[in-house]
Amino acid sequence: MLYQKKLRFSTTGRGTYNIxxxxxxxxxxxxxxxxxxxxxIQHTSASLILCExxxxxxxxxxxxxxxxxxxxxxxxxxxKDEGPDDMAAHIRTIxxxxxxxxxxDKGKCDLGLWQGIFLWEHRTNxxxxxxxxxxxxx
Amino acid sequence: MLYQKKLRFSTTGRGTYNIxxxxxxxxxxxxxxxxxxxxxIQHTSASLILCExxxxxxxxxxxxxxxxxxxxxxxxxxxKDEGPDDMAAHIRTIxxxxxxxxxxDKGKCDLGLWQGIFLWEHRTNxxxxxxxxxxxxx
Amino acid sequence: MLYQKKLRFSTTGRGTYNIxxxxxxxxxxxxxxxxxxxxxIQHTSASLILCExxxxxxxxxxxxxxxxxxxxxxxxxxxKDEGPDDMAAHIRTIxxxxxxxxxxDKGKCDLGLWQGIFLWEHRTNxxxxxxxxxxxxx
Numbered sequence: 001m002l003y004q005k006k007l008r009f010s011t012t013g014r015g016t017y018n019i020x021x022x023x024x025x026x027x028x029x030x031x032x033x034x035x036x037x038x039x040x041i042q043h044t045s046a047s048l049i050l051c052e053x054x055x056x057x058x059x060x061x062x063x064x065x066x067x068x069x070x071x072x073x074x075x076x077x078x079x080k081d082e083g084p085d086d087m088a089a090h091i092r093t094i095x096x097x098x099x100x101x102x103x104x105d106k107g108k109c110d111l112g113l114w115q116g117i118f119l120w121e122h123r124t125n126x127x128x129x130x131x132x133x134x135x136x137x138x
Numbered sequence: 139m140l141y142q143k144k145l146r147f148s149t150t151g152r153g154t155y156n157i158x159x160x161x162x163x164x165x166x167x168x169x170x171x172x173x174x175x176x177x178x179i180q181h182t183s184a185s186l187i188l189c190e191x192x193x194x195x196x197x198x199x200x201x202x203x204x205x206x207x208x209x210x211x212x213x214x215x216x217x218k219d220e221g222p223d224d225m226a227a228h229i230r231t232i233x234x235x236x237x238x239x240x241x242x243d244k245g246k247c248d249l250g251l252w253q254g255i256f257l258w259e260h261r262t263n264x265x266x267x268x269x270x271x272x273x274x275x276x
Numbered sequence: 277m278l279y280q281k282k283l284r285f286s287t288t289g290r291g292t293y294n295i296x297x298x299x300x301x302x303x304x305x306x307x308x309x310x311x312x313x314x315x316x317i318q319h320t321s322a323s324l325i326l327c328e329x330x331x332x333x334x335x336x337x338x339x340x341x342x343x344x345x346x347x348x349x350x351x352x353x354x355x356k357d358e359g360p361d362d363m364a365a366h367i368r369t370i371x372x373x374x375x376x377x378x379x380x381d382k383g384k385c386d387l388g389l390w391q392g393i394f395l396w397e398h399r400t401n402x403x404x405x406x407x408x409x410x411x412x413x414x
Contacts, residue, residue, distance in 0.1 A: 002310055002311060002413055002414050004310055004379070004381065034140055034142055034272075035140060035272065035274065036176055036272055036274065038312055038377055038379065040377070040378065040379050040386070041388075042386070042387065042388030042389075042391065043388050043390070043391070044326065044327060044328040044388070044390050044391055049232050050182065050231075050232075050236045051182060051228065051232060052182045052228055055217055055219070057216040057217040058217045058225065058228055060216060060217075061214065061215045061216055061217050061225050061228075061229075062228065062229060062232065064214050065208070065212070065214060065215075065229055068214065069207075069345075070341070074341070076337065076340050076341060076344065077337045077341075078333040078336060078337055079331055079333040079334045079336075079337050081331070087334065087337050090327065090328055090334055090337075090338065091337075091338060091341055093326075094325050094326075094327060094338065094372060095233060095371060095372075096232060096233075097235075097373075098326045098376075098391075099376070099377050099378070100236075100237070101176055101178070101237050101239060101377060102178065102237070103142070103176065103178050103270040103272045105142065105270070110178070110180070110270055111180065112179075112180030112181050112182070112268065113180075114181070114182050115180065115181070115182055115236075130388065132379040132381070132386055134310075134311065134312055134379045136274065136311065136312065136412065136413070137140055137274070138140050172278055172280055172410075173278060173410065173412065174314055174410055174412065187370050188320065188369075188370075188374045189320060189366065189370060190320045190366055193355055193357070195354040195355040196355045196363065196366055198354060198355075199352060199353045199354055199355050199363050199366075199367075200366065200367060200370065202352050203346070203350070203352060203353075203367055206352065207345075233371060234370060234371075235373075238374075238375070239314055239316070239375050239377060240316065240375070241280070241314065241316050241408045241410045243280065243408070248316070248318070248408055249318065250317075250318030250319050250320070250406065251318075252319070252320050253318065253319070253320055253374075274412065275278055275412070276278050
């Protein structure tokens with residue numbers, strides 16, 4: 001069995017957005033009991049991560065860490081057509097994930113207790129982000 | 139065809155643990171000749187990597203590099219409930235993988251000659267780590 | 277339905293190689309309308325990324341950034357049998373991807389407009405690189 005769905009999210013600038021609920025709902029709608037849920041973001045300046053879902057300071061620290069690791073407007077960058085966050089966003093995407101695959105067990109998204117699914121917007125401005133969900137199994 | 143199996147590993151603190159044998163065995167037990175083996179770790183402070191499997195100094199260097207890239211107790215971190223390695227473990231997980239997908243060819247795990255599958259414990263203490271294996275194919 | 281294919285690429289040293297066309301062709305040959313295309317590189321010193329496909333300076337900046345993040349011949353490294361780029365190549369691989377999974381929609385590789393698929397050679401010398409493509413769906 002196979003189920004596909006396109007999701008669209010509006011971001012309000014750089015940061016992490018919890019999309020666990022939307023993915024969990026897609027899995028429940030698919031009617032697939034055992035298998036894999038594949039989530040794919042169709043952009044090169046936003047990514048997907050699994051992250052601790054309880055304490056918001058984890059994601060604050062993560063954002064602060066990443067901003068230091070990949071500096072906006074780094075003097076190394078030649079690609080800056082869309083501003084100092086442009087090339088940084090591409091690198092932040094490549095250092096994280098464009099897709100996640102999560103097991104489905106007994107019709108449920110089989111995440112660990114502390115795992116949440118987050119869209120990570122790397123651009124400083126608002127964007128529309130498309131995610132393709134593909135669920136395969138029995 | 140679909141096969142699922144839960145594996146549980148005990149770690150004795152930070153470092154890499156070779157789990158290639160357990161994954162290879164799961165594939166052989168599944169009786170699936172062609173397809174994909176998906177391995178998913180249900181935690182946010184331990185991850186999965188494919189790494190060179192022959193010279194142990196590769197993994198020593200990798201551990202040393204990662205300890206310098208993501209410093210325990212970095213003054214940037216506000217999330218430190220469980221000690222200086224707490225937030226560092228979350229970031230190390232996000233910079234590596236929570237899941238791996240490996241092709242199956244003629245009933246075998248189709249890794250390259252030098253590729254091994256490793257669980258990477260990022261916490262300094264011992265932990266129990268759950269891994270969900272899902273194998274799909276023909 | 278399941279389709280597998282082995283691809284082999286010759287690299288001419290460190291840098292990114294656009295393999296979108298070869299993957300797109302494999303998907304078209306598979307005759308699978310909806311599903312997932314899984315791409316797996318069987319090496320520990322070359323990796324796969326999705327990257328902006330239009331402006332070549334993006335990949336120049338990416339290469340420059342990675343060369344600074346993971347320094348060839350870092351004094352930390354004990355593993356240097358094959359030269360100063362040996363251990364750096366392993367780390368660069370682990371910080372990026374050994375596999376990519378891309379949705380298939382209406383028989384087409386469902387990438388975003390600006391996404392290209394690149395093989396990233398991390399060794400300074402030429403290499404032959406094997407990639408296993410597995411396509412599953414309906």
